[in-house]
Amino acid sequence: MPRLVMKFGGTSVADIPRIRNVAAHVKREVDAGHDIAVVVSAMAGKTNELVGWCADTTPLHDAREYDTVVASGEQVTSGLLAMALQAIGVAARSWQGWQLPIHTDDAHGAARILDVNGPELIRRFKERGEVAVISGFQGLHQESGRITTLGRGGSDTSAVAVAAAIQADRCDIYTDVDGVYTTDPRVVAKARRLPKIAFEEMLELASLGAKVLQVRSVELGMVHNVRILVRSSFEQPENIDPHGIPPGTLICNEEEIVEQQMVTGIAFSKDEAQLSIRRVQDKPGVAAAIFGPLAEANINVDMIVQNVSADGLTTDLTFTVPAADYARASDVLAQSRTRIGYERLDGATDVAKISVIGIGMRSHAGVAAEAFKALGQRGINIRAITTSEIKFSLLIDEAYTELAVRTLHALYGLDKV
Numbered sequence: 001m002p003r004l005v006m007k008f009g010g011t012s013v014a015d016i017p018r019i020r021n022v023a024a025h026v027k028r029e030v031d032a033g034h035d036i037a038v039v040v041s042a043m044a045g046k047t048n049e050l051v052g053w054c055a056d057t058t059p060l061h062d063a064r065e066y067d068t069v070v071a072s073g074e075q076v077t078s079g080l081l082a083m084a085l086q087a088i089g090v091a092a093r094s095w096q097g098w099q100l101p102i103h104t105d106d107a108h109g110a111a112r113i114l115d116v117n118g119p120e121l122i123r124r125f126k127e128r129g130e131v132a133v134i135s136g137f138q139g140l141h142q143e144s145g146r147i148t149t150l151g152r153g154g155s156d157t158s159a160v161a162v163a164a165a166i167q168a169d170r171c172d173i174y175t176d177v178d179g180v181y182t183t184d185p186r187v188v189a190k191a192r193r194l195p196k197i198a199f200e201e202m203l204e205l206a207s208l209g210a211k212v213l214q215v216r217s218v219e220l221g222m223v224h225n226v227r228i229l230v231r232s233s234f235e236q237p238e239n240i241d242p243h244g245i246p247p248g249t250l251i252c253n254e255e256e257i258v259e260q261q262m263v264t265g266i267a268f269s270k271d272e273a274q275l276s277i278r279r280v281q282d283k284p285g286v287a288a289a290i291f292g293p294l295a296e297a298n299i300n301v302d303m304i305v306q307n308v309s310a311d312g313l314t315t316d317l318t319f320t321v322p323a324a325d326y327a328r329a330s331d332v333l334a335q336s337r338t339r340i341g342y343e344r345l346d347g348a349t350d351v352a353k354i355s356v357i358g359i360g361m362r363s364h365a366g367v368a369a370e371a372f373k374a375l376g377q378r379g380i381n382i383r384a385i386t387t388s389e390i391k392f393s394l395l396i397d398e399a400y401t402e403l404a405v406r407t408l409h410a411l412y413g414l415d416k417v
């Protein structure tokens with residue numbers, strides 16, 4: 001029988017009526033003759049609440065206990081969905097990450113999946129004929145026997161990992177939007193749904209701020225060639241033809257996309273912080289003295305710009321770190337001040353990174369230059385720039401985020417229907 005993975009995010013299982021709606025979607029696919037593994041998130045807002053409880057108990061908590069707490073949201077929804085399915089005559093059983101099991105490493109709070117027992121799941125489909133309702137986000141570290149979690153948004157990754165393990169025909173990610181858009185449709189009303197997007201582009205969109213899929217899920221999909229379809233759980237289950245082409249956005253290989261645009265999408269992130277080290281001696285070894293200690297502290301440095309200081313003799317170095325690491329990065333740099341030898345450390349957290357993504361950029365020059373001009377005309381100052389083969393990112397004042405995204409969305413023809 002064809003196998004399908006169906007993943008439902010937090011808003012899709014936010015309350016009992018929505019869980020019943022999910023059950024109806026699952027029944028539709030069961031009736032159409034599929035073997036189904038469902039992956040569920042916790043109810044909307046639940047994980048935030050659990051994370052908050054950990055922080056309130058003690059700011060510096062044990063990561064293993066954090067996972068024990070935050071993994072609990074998904075236990076509730078998997079049990080409730082199994083009940084809702086049984087209530088409409090669909091045989092179903094819930095499975096927690098540790099029961100399946102989904103093995104991970106021991107990076108508590110951001111664990112990586114090592115393996116999922118696909119053959120065992122397939123055997124259970126054959127023998128028991130039940131829908132497997134799997135708690136997303138959860139894993140098991142085999143050696144310690146402890147529960148792990150996969151990082152925020154990790155249920156997407158659970159779903160793609162299960163799809164790869166059982167060689168599913170498709171992995172459907174049901175969410176509160178009906179696909180992947182040219183940019184966040186909640187911010188830009190003119191954003192358009194993309195029928196297809198290449199793995200490489202989706203990887204950039206996700207890692208540069210579009211939270212519609214967890215980055216790791218796209219990586220896994222790309223490596224294992226899983227067909228991922230992002231679609232809406234709000235559509236009426238009875239209005240969908242399970243044999244027709246399902247509506248949504250397919251994440252696929254580049255070759256499957258016939259009409260390739262130059263720019264595919266725009267992502268943005270407000271979770272950035274800028275650090276500027278003023279008047280550093282311009283001599284060999286300085287960059288190592290700055291970035292070495294940050295790397296040792298496990299702080300990811302992203303955009304880096306070096307320019308001549310106002311005095312014309314020394315240099316200024318500007319770079320970005322995740323906003324959550326801002327205080328730690330400032331401390332690390334203050335501690336290595338004598339080793340680096342700089343005059344002043346400046347910083348800002350009211351910055352945003354806007355990224356323009358498109359495989360078409362490989363073969364077009366001057367794409368970024370157009371953006372500099374358009375933003376300049378609107379009085380938006382660019383603090384830092386990075387480019388790579390299929391994207392460029394600009395750091396600007398956070399207050400201009402929406403204006404910048406809308407400007408670039410129009411500039412690259414993404415507003416057009």
Ligand code: ADP
Nearest residue numbers: 009010011175176180181183184186210211212
């Ligand atoms: P779920 O709870 O189903 O996992 P998420 O909230 O994690 O859903 O992801 C869906 C959200 O991602 C949408 O509501 C939307 O606001 C946001 N989003 C950001 N960028 C995009 C984009 N380019 N296309 C679609 N949605 C996007």
Ligand code: ASP
Nearest residue numbers: 041047137152153154155
């Ligand atoms: N419930 C988890 C979170 O909110 C995992 C997920 O929803 O994907 O991050």
Ligand code: MG
Nearest residue numbers: 009153211212
């Ligand atoms: Mg999500």
